[in-house]
Amino acid sequence: LKAEIITIGDEILIGQIVDTNSAWLGEQLTLLGFDVFRKTSIHDELNAILTTLSKAEQEADVVIMTGGLGPTKDDMTKPALCQYFNTELMMNHDVLKHVIQIFESRGREVLETNRLQAMVPANCEVLFNHNGTAPGMWFNKNGKIFISLPGVPYEMKSIIENEVLDKLKKSFKLPHIFHKTVLTQGIGESKLADIISDWENNLTREGLKLAYLPSPGIVRLRITAKGDNEQFLINQVNTKVEELLNIIPNLIFGFEKQTLEEVVGMLLVNNKLTISTAESCTGGYLAHLLTSISGSSNYYIGSTIAYSNQVKIGELLVNPKDIEVHGAVSEQVVKQMAVGALKKYDTDYAISTSGIAGPTGGTATKQVGTVWIGIASKNNVTAHQFVFGNNRERNIRMSALTALNLLRKEILKNIV
């Protein structure tokens, strides 16, 4: 079964934005068992949309489009869909109610352009958009499925997850596919491949597939089995995962779509533990990750972002002499920062960071990317040094993820 993804919008063609939608959609469709054979990006123009749809219809079983559904004059996708599916726009009253509700709940006036969002081609099924005003649309033309979605990523994703995936499974006879994704932190792709090479060779010999999905600080390993007998596939994959847990127990922090901040959050809440942070180089990003989880107020108390040395000394009670002698990026300082936060916020654990995020600020003895991380609990304080790269954004993210994983291991050590 073949699938094509069509993204519509000048901003993609002229490179003003990177098209992350089509990557995400490609992954979702592949996981369902479709062969994504083409992705096409085109102008938001009537003729471009019509000829691309017609070409897609010849080759694809499923076509997913994103973009071109805004309320402004330059959005041509809905007129093109009407022409292609030989129909006209009509008002969908459920969508209109939803649009009005969204605006009223925000205390904002509903303009005519907003109301137009509820106009959809008469022969489509509406895919409800909980997160925005532009609905998704599902067309069935002689058994071929065409889906049009808004281009805003979080709106598009929620429609796919809540409305589209199950509907596609029901519409096509897809092969059985079973995936499991294992999440690792603290090791690069090449080194990981080296450590698990025997395991990987066995896996390939059994007809399974392994994909390395690296991102800064985290490497995801996706194991895929395809076949007729679903239970057999599940058992096969689970056996391989159990083997892997014995080979690299400390590197694996979770599975599937979990995030490290989610895993750490659950560990804290399940053990009735609290956390605070004392951040220099991560500048609040560590607190942001922890508080990005709904319900984090159950375990996250507060933090001090101690960017200047004055704040490290005044707020976290770091000894100024240690900063002078060892520098702010040192074992001594991160240990005192962690202990300072632990006491100030009266938490069970505290994490601290101090490093040279870059791209400038390196010295002869401490290069850009050097980061110290401290972990304090009631009876213990440890510090760990890392050297990441030259990219500021990446260093901040690597530092925060590494800190969360150190915390995770420290908690596990203490509760087991």
Next chain:
Amino acid sequence: LKAEIITIGDEILIGQIVDTNSAWLGEQLTLLGFDVFRKTSIHDELNAILTTLSKAEQEADVVIMTGGLGPTKDDMTKPALCQYFNTELMMNHDVLKHVIQIFESRGREVLETNRLQAMVPANCEVLFNHNGTAPGMWFNKNGKIFISLPGVPYEMKSIIENEVLDKLKKSFKLPHIFHKTVLTQGIGESKLADIISDWENNLTREGLKLAYLPSPGIVRLRITAKGDNEQFLINQVNTKVEELLNIIPNLIFGFEKQTLEEVVGMLLVNNKLTISTAESCTGGYLAHLLTSISGSSNYYIGSTIAYSNQVKIGELLVNPKDIEVHGAVSEQVVKQMAVGALKKYDTDYAISTSGIAGPTGGTATKQVGTVWIGIASKNNVTAHQFVFGNNRERNIRMSALTALNLLRKEILKNIV
């Protein structure tokens, strides 16, 4: 003049990597004055490549391909190019010398697969790859140009910059094109379209194009002019931008690829001002945005993330009675938080946030998405209420961007 970009490789189709090459190429070609009318991603398969090339030839003047040039058996791009341009592979001795040099300089043996990198279709011009072993290739078929490049981004980019751009300028009579992007914060796409509709109609009447590029909290407006007289286009666009600055002066925070945190950072550093934050609902994200800028230690001092009421009271000196009477999400509390941070960190400005990020935590009187933002300076403290949506991540980002823009306007008010 029309251009198509073709990216070749399964890893793009299945969403294993996000295709940043085509975004970058789209920008380069657009800046040259080409109309990038399509981007296509396909499997590394002979037939897929041949049919895509043939379709491109019908519509495009320039076709740029990336990927599929590796030395392994599953890379089909070179065989496909030979078949399409009716030629055969032959050894290019300059490229071979370069390949051997690269391997010898790394102390590695040159394998047969590496030597094969120097085999190119007999009727192409070689585009030298300083950063890698796979050369670029330039084909001229009846005045239409086909360019094939390696998929590794930094190799591809250096071939484009060093070999391709000038060659394209010499090969085509390109129109002049001029873009300007105006960045707005604090208004949704629909409402903005409504306010500037007269201006937009005039712009369209003058033959210019306007694109709305919305993202959570920020709407970018891109104005494009195309024609023969470069200076005329620049004047035309600049006049429209000046008009816009008179219509929505407070909503515009910058231009082109600036970020709000960058603009605020420059404003702070240029006026020798310092900043601290007192964050509840943004949980460190505001501090993270401020410190994501290299050199932010010149103006960013520190922050208190006051997630619990205890921390608001103990660290920021919020009156517990006010929390009891008005709630933590209130004008009284954010004002005291901002003043607390201003004093604690001894900064010129302090920003505070307190809100219900959601998705849970709403009450009868305060719904999810309600956010109070406070701004304190030496002589003044103000508070502002907003109601965003139900999505936690989005609410946090909207709150932080809104806070930065409030700060920007407050600073401007005080220094002008």
